[in-house]
Amino acid sequence: MTANYRRSTEPLSPHLLLSMALGQSSAPDADGPIALLPWRVRRDGFGYSRLRRYPGQDRGPQDPPMDEATPRLTVADVMTRDVVSVSAATPVSEIAGALASKRISAVPVVSTDGALVGIVSESDLMRRTEIGTQRRPSWWRKVLADMEAEAADYIRTHGRKARHVMTPRVVTATEDMVLADIADLMEKQRLKRLPVLRGSHLVGIVSRSDLVRALARYRAPLFADPPTDGTMLRDLMDRVKALTPSHCLINISVHRGNADIAGVVDTATEREAILVAAENTPGIRSIQDRMILRCRSTS
Template identity: 75%
Template structure:
């Protein structure tokens, strides 16, 4: 269920700030009074842990939410297994037809034994003599340019087979690699796809579109029993501590899955991060936003 939230405005008086610092609940009781939160919840809200005894005694026990926590997705969960590939002898014109016809941006080059030898991408085919896009250098640069590099460039622009245009240095992934690691590599290397290998043999390919499809297929975890208010509070407080250093000034209360968040933050982005953390906390039904921006001194 998607959490609903709305913003409530309230004057930020000195009394109000003191109430937040003391951990007072911002939800009035039936008599209109502001009730103090139990000390245990206030201590958790301020991030104070119970002193540990020998072997971790006295440590606050963890209470996982109902339902099993899913393990991180791996490349094997999303990769394309039926990979279009070519051999070293495949003509360049045929590779171009495959890329255009199947609307893919690259094809792996494999040997007769299934080993990955290289990859040919769209970028490897944009400088070609057939379409007049090969690099043209003035005669004086040809004299100063390394002869070996000049010869290799000629092979790439005029070669007729995959072995002439492929890149042998390929960034690869493994089936056990997490999607987080795969996304880091593709982002840092500016890659659109990575061949997936088992040893040196090609077993699949993972692309940015595969990660987008994983987002589209994602569904929130289904819980056998709704989380308790205490479990929701602990979970949300952990999330808030992870996104903002202002968590000691944030007061959170939970009642039947309805969350009230009050406190002071330094920026609108920080406030938005706290609300997003609440929206991603399982079990929350609605969110009351009482967060205010810290006044900035004017010199």
């Protein structure tokens, strides 16, 4: 269920902000006087580092955060098992045809016993003499000639077999790796896909598109018993506490699945992150945004 939220234009008084910082009531009595707190108390209040706690809010080991209940997907859950592969002797023209017809961006190169020996990707076929995309010779390359580099470049642009154009050093994955590690590896190495090995043998391939398909299949878990307001409040406050050091200036209440979030944040991005955290809290149906940006001195 997607939560709806609206931004309130109701102003937050200094007394209300200080009360939230100190963990006092969310609003003063409408008919009572507003007492100004001593400066030392107000100063300590804005530096208060603990979240406001409610009766029964202490979390024990039997009450883990809801995110911990989310199953951790592994490579085996999302990888493509029917992999198009080639041998080291496969002609480059056939490899190009397979990439185009299968609409894939790379093919692993395997030996006769199924061991991975390399990979040929679209980038390996970009510089080819057949289509006139080989690197043009320049005067400085002639002056600083590296015969080995020149020979290797010639093989990659003119070679006719997979072994001539493949990348022999391949970053690989295993079936038991979690998707978080795969995403980190792809991002760090700037890769679009990873061959999956069992020992030295190829058993599949995992790509960015596999991660996107996993996201498309994701459905939020259904609860036999809807979370109580107290459970939702604890969950959301834990999320906010992990998000921002300004959590002590954030006051949250939940009533029948409707969250009211008020307080002071440093940036609009911080406010948006808190709203996203609320939207991802199971059970929250609507959100009232009463957060304001902290005023900064320009002097």
